[in-house]
Amino acid sequence: MFPNGTVITPDGHTLIVAESWERRLTAFAIAPDGALTQRxxxxxxxxxxxxxxxxxxxxxxxxxxxxxxxxxxRVHEGGRVTRRIKVATRAYACMLGGPGRGTLxxxxxxxxxxxxxxxxxxxxxWVSVDVPGTGLP
Numbered sequence: 568m569f570p571n572g573t574v575i576t577p578d579g580h581t582l583i584v585a586e587s588w589e590r591r592l593t594a595f596a597i598a599p600d601g602a603l604t605q606r607x608x609x610x611x612x613x614x615x616x617x618x619x620x621x622x623x624x625x626x627x628x629x630x631x632x633x634x635x636x637x638x639x640x641r642v643h644e645g646g647r648v649t650r651r652i653k654v655a656t657r658a659y660a661c662m663l664g665g666p667g668r669g670t671l672x673x674x675x676x677x678x679x680x681x682x683x684x685x686x687x688x689x690x691x692x693w694v695s696v697d698v699p700g701t702g703l704p
Contacts, residue, residue: 572621575703583609585618610646620660623702632658663700671696
């Protein structure tokens, strides 16, 4: 339901998709021919969180940008949240990068669509994290 951010695990065998309107992360097995099979719930997120852009860390947790709650959350399979980082406006996307992939970059803005361009409120915020990024993208 409204697929958004995606990640592929380092072994190339699993695709995880953020489904914004259902507040969940859904995993699929990637078959040798590229077909997606074995759909399963990876994590259901609490009311108020809308998963948008996501990225994967080396411990298998997923950072989730949530514009509706103005934060990024570090979520483990099953839904346990181990870290929250609030942003001043809305978090739309995130990526682990920089030296050693130890910096969480967060794309933020006051709103979305044409209004963002008019307000010129878009920013890239960043914070150092303990667990580096992995997987694709």
